[in-house]
Structures are given as structure tokens and as C-alpha cells.
Amino acid sequence: MSHELVIKNGLVILEDGEVHTNVAVDNGKITAIGKDLDGDKEIDAEGLVVSPGMVDAHVHITPMGGGYRDEWEGYVTGTAACAKGGVTSFMEMPLNQVPATVDGKTIDQKYAAGKDQLKVDVASFGGLVPYNLDGGIQELDDKGVSGYKCFLATCGDRAIDGDFQNVDDYSLYEGMRQIAKTGKVLAIHAENAAITDRLGEIAKAEGKKTLADYVDTRPVFTEVEAIRKAIFMAKQTGCRIHICHVACKEGVDEVIKARAEGVDVTCETCVHYLYFTKDELDAIGPVVKCSPPIREQAQKDALWERVQSGAISFVTSDHSPCTPDLKDTDNAFDAWGGIPGVQNDVDVMFDEAVQKRGMSLKDFAKEIASNPADRYHLDQKGRISIGKDADFVLIKPNASYTLEAGDLEYRNKISPYIGRTIGAQIAQTILRGETIYSQENGVIESFPGQFIKSVHEDSKESVHEN
Structure with a gap:
């Protein structure tokens, strides 16, 4: 044959x-x-x-700029970068687009914007925001989102109608209750907004402006506190959760502990947390600013240990590009917080994990492909297997x-x-x-x-x- x-x-x-x-x-x-x-x-x-093509479970694309972000990364260039970088499918975040993807109407707009514009396959997150608790979450489920996303850290521009917003405690609780009924996973950006925002304001008022200063305003405990809150809320609601871009070992350890207690929680880290360290950030410049921030060498080493042990389920890019002017500043607090990285997911990770640290190829494929595909039920993806x-x-x-x-x-x-x-x-x-x-x-x-449109979880x- x-x-x-x-x-x-x-x-x-x-x-x-x-x-x-x-x-x-x-x-x-x-x-x-x-x-x-x-x-x-x-x-x-x-x-x-x-290798199985990478399934990058954390990518921001801006197919609709709403007159505000029209020159940001669209589907054509974003999916071309994926193709060149070995990413064959990705989970697209519900923000940076205007309007944000928070209900049936807005996800239909995004599907329309992507028609004949995709070089790789794309699954969608729907957003959890304070203003879509009256039907929006169910509409997103009906339209085939593969998961949901919310922010505990401050996000979005309140001057832009339809932009994304972080959740308050009630919105998180009620949103988790509703998402639990869908059976799908809520991915969470876990940082304490009140503390990090205020520490940033104080540092800026004191004239601090380096990237090292910025890192200091987002200390480890602000990640850990938010992760603990998310886990506690998951226990109350039965919502399956995933902690995005964990940048500290203490955060991963909270997930390990919760899993041992029976909570359905996983976590990811990003390639840049496994590659860069705090002491080199200012030499690179604002292009490497992100949130949570890149931390010290000891944290990088500890994250590698947890990747290699399987405690961190998978790695992502958190590809979050902007226009160059938003990075062109000598004040780190004013720069856009996001790293464009999807094109270098696979080559950097293969070099750093397999070639430099001896990770098995089987575990490499789990970290970049099968584990994220499994978490979000992208059932045709993630493995070299018949069918x-x-x-x-x-x-x-x-x-x-x-x-x-x-x-x-x-x-x-x-x-x-x-x-x-x-x-x-x-x-x-x-x-x-x-x-x-x-x-x-x-x-x-x-x-x-x-x-890729996901049907209800019971049919998987x-x-x-x-």
C-alpha cells in the first residue's frame, strides 16, 4: 500500500x-x-x-484592534511565526483584541476575522470578566471555546470600550461557578493586583525606572497569594483551573500541594523564565519586560527542576507582542509588559532542555505538545499516534x-x-x-x-x- x-x-x-x-x-x-x-x-x-508539532497554550493575537491596536500582531504574521517556529496549533487568549472575547458576539467576530488568515490551527479561550456573568460564559461554551481565562492582576484599558478587565473576588467566585458547569478549564493570571499596583506607583514616584526596580515591585509572595486564592476558590466551586506563566518555585509548590489534596489544578511556565534572569534584564531593555517578571537565577534553576520532574505540566510562550513605540522608553514602568516569543518556543526549548540539560525526548514532547493538548482536550493534537x-x-x-x-x-x-x-x-x-x-x-x-471548536466536555x- x-x-x-x-x-x-x-x-x-x-x-x-x-x-x-x-x-x-x-x-x-x-x-x-x-x-x-x-x-x-x-x-x-x-x-x-x-516531534509532535508544538501546542502553545498561551498566545496573544490581535486580529481586531478596534482603532486602538490595529498595528499589533494579526493572524497572518502571528501564525506565520508559529509555522516557522514549529508551533502547529495554539490556544489564543481572549484579550489584546478590541473588543475582547467575552460572549457569543465577540467570539463570532474573532472567528470571522480569522477566516482564510490562519497558517496553523487555533483554539480559543473565552474571557471571564466582571461584565459577562449574565450569559456570556455560557455563550462562549456554546460557541466552542476550549477554555476560559481571567486576570487577578490589573489588566485592560478602562478608556477603551470593550477592553478586557481583571476580576474582583465576587466575579472570580461567580465566574468559577458558571465555568464549573461547562467542565472546561479556567486559566488564571495570578498576581495580587492591589499590592503590585501600589508598589509600582510608589517606586515610580521615587524615581525608580529600571527593570530590576520593576521586578522588585512584584515580589514572589504576590504570585503565591493569588495562586492560593485561586486554589481556594476552586475548592469552593469545583472549577478546574490552570495557573498561567508561574515565575517562582513557591507558586509551583502551591499547585503540587493542591493536587495532592485532590484539586484539579495544573500550571505552566514560559520559555523566557527558563532562559533569562533578572540580572541581565536592564542590559536587554524593555523588550524583555513581562508580568509576572523574570526573576533571579535561583528561581530559574528551581523552575527547571520542576519542569524536569513534571510538576510544571507544560511550557508556553505567552507571546504578547505590541508596537515598537510601546517598548521605546527608558522607564520600565511605562513600557508595555509582554514578550514576543512564539517563533522561538521549540528551538530554544529543545536546546535548553534536551541538549543542555539532558531531558528525554519523550518528556520534551509531553511538555510542548501532549500535556497542553490533554489539558484543553485538543484531542487530535499533541502526539505522533495513529489517528x-x-x-x-x-x-x-x-x-x-x-x-x-x-x-x-x-x-x-x-x-x-x-x-x-x-x-x-x-x-x-x-x-x-x-x-x-x-x-x-x-x-x-x-x-x-x-x-478548533471544542464541544461539551462530557464527549471530550x-x-x-x-
Whole structure:
């Protein structure tokens, strides 16, 4: 039997470990894995690692700027960066768009904005905000969101009608009650808003303006307090929760403790928390400002320990780009807080985790693909397994290159990784059997990506829709 496509001779990461084998694809699905496979089209992956395509569970795209953010990252450039970086699907956050994605009308607007604009597959978060407790959460569930997102930290611009807002305690409680009924997961940005806001105001009034000063206004306990609150509320409501971008070991340890107590809670960290440290931030500049902030070397080391132990379920980019003018300031407190990073998820993580720290390929694939797919029931994603979507990233190991601005597919070509030497390369990215990026030909010009719409949790299925 001849298959439509066979990837041959690669080191393939399967669920029980890596093996030199071939993978066959038909109609966008993986149909066979084994030695003696022939294809109408064949890709020679000799010397390459064949990994499941990354499922980045934390990405901000701004397809609708509302007249305020029209020059930010849209679907075309954002999904092109994903393709070039080995990210074959991602969970899209409900904010930075105007209007924010908080009900049926606004998610329909976003689906419309993405029509024929996607180079990779996209699943959606719906927002939990104080103003959508009267039906919005259920509408989002009906429209196929794969999860929900809320902020305990201050967010959004109150001068912009329809912008995102952080929750107060009642909104968090009531929103959790409603989301629990959907069976879906609430992802939470966990920082204490009142304390971090006031510490920032005081520091700025005192003339402090460095990134190190900014980090000091968001101390570890402000993360931990918010994580504890979220866990406590989950216990009261039965809501499944996920703590986003944990930047300290103490926060991860709260999740470990809660899981031991039976709470359905997971957490992630980001590639930049595993790569940068506080003492180098000011030399890099505001492009590396984010929230929670990048912390000290000891915290970075402790996060790596928890990634390697499996306590941190997966890594994400928290890709949160803006226009260059919002980073062009000598006062860290005035700069936009967000890091563009989705294009360097896989190569940086492979270099840092596998090549430098000896992580097994099986665990690498769990961290970037299968674990996030499982958490948000993206059932066709995350594994090289028969019946799954044929989503692959072909990685060239031990192949160093230095990232230049011109390499980036982002609309605004800024990144803290520019000038860094990365010890692995993305050779090819394949989405449902179609090559969407190769080093020889670049990013595909067409838009084969689809929205993934999740049906109700009791059936544990997801469907693709153009």
C-alpha cells in the first residue's frame, strides 16, 4: 500500500520514547508507523528529530484592534511565526483584541476575522470578566471555546470600550461557578493586583525606572497569594483551573500541594523564565519586560527542576507582542509588559532542555505538545499516534544559529532572543500532512489553518472548522 506521505529515516518521538522509524500520512491523519512504508510523496528526515508539532497554550493575537491596536500582531504574521517556529496549533487568549472575547458576539467576530488568515490551527479561550456573568460564559461554551481565562492582576484599558478587565473576588467566585458547569478549564493570571499596583506607583514616584526596580515591585509572595486564592476558590466551586506563566518555585509548590489534596489544578511556565534572569534584564531593555517578571537565577534553576520532574505540566510562550513605540522608553514602568516569543518556543526549548540539560525526548514532547493538548482536550493534537492529526516539527539538533531581526515573521520584528545563539534549528513544520514551513522554501503562502471548536466536555471531542 502506498500512502499519500511518508516521513522517512527520522528519530521519531512516540509516547513511549524515540525510535528510528517512518510515519505515514493520509487525509491529514497519521495512518501507520513502521519501517516498511512507501509514499506517493516522501520526506527524508535523516539526522532530524521528528516531534509532535508544538501546542502553545498561551498566545496573544490581535486580529481586531478596534482603532486602538490595529498595528499589533494579526493572524497572518502571528501564525506565520508559529509555522516557522514549529508551533502547529495554539490556544489564543481572549484579550489584546478590541473588543475582547467575552460572549457569543465577540467570539463570532474573532472567528470571522480569522477566516482564510490562519497558517496553523487555533483554539480559543473565552474571557471571564466582571461584565459577562449574565450569559456570556455560557455563550462562549456554546460557541466552542476550549477554555476560559481571567486576570487577578490589573489588566485592560478602562478608556477603551470593550477592553478586557481583571476580576474582583465576587466575579472570580461567580465566574468559577458558571465555568464549573461547562467542565472546561479556567486559566488564571495570578498576581495580587492591589499590592503590585501600589508598589509600582510608589517606586515610580521615587524615581525608580529600571527593570530590576520593576521586578522588585512584584515580589514572589504576590504570585503565591493569588495562586492560593485561586486554589481556594476552586475548592469552593469545583472549577478546574490552570495557573498561567508561574515565575517562582513557591507558586509551583502551591499547585503540587493542591493536587495532592485532590484539586484539579495544573500550571505552566514560559520559555523566557527558563532562559533569562533578572540580572541581565536592564542590559536587554524593555523588550524583555513581562508580568509576572523574570526573576533571579535561583528561581530559574528551581523552575527547571520542576519542569524536569513534571510538576510544571507544560511550557508556553505567552507571546504578547505590541508596537515598537510601546517598548521605546527608558522607564520600565511605562513600557508595555509582554514578550514576543512564539517563533522561538521549540528551538530554544529543545536546546535548553534536551541538549543542555539532558531531558528525554519523550518528556520534551509531553511538555510542548501532549500535556497542553490533554489539558484543553485538543484531542487530535499533541502526539505522533495513529489517528491523530499529522502535525510535526522536524528539528535539526546541534545546529547553532544566531537569531537576527530579519529572521522573524512577526509584524513588528522585536524579540529578546535577537542576537542570541540557539543550538538547534527548525528544519520543517507540517500541519495535517501539509508542509507549512521548510528551510528551503520558507513559510507557505496559503492559509491551511483552521479554528478548533471544542464541544461539551462530557464527549471530550474537538472539531476543526474553517
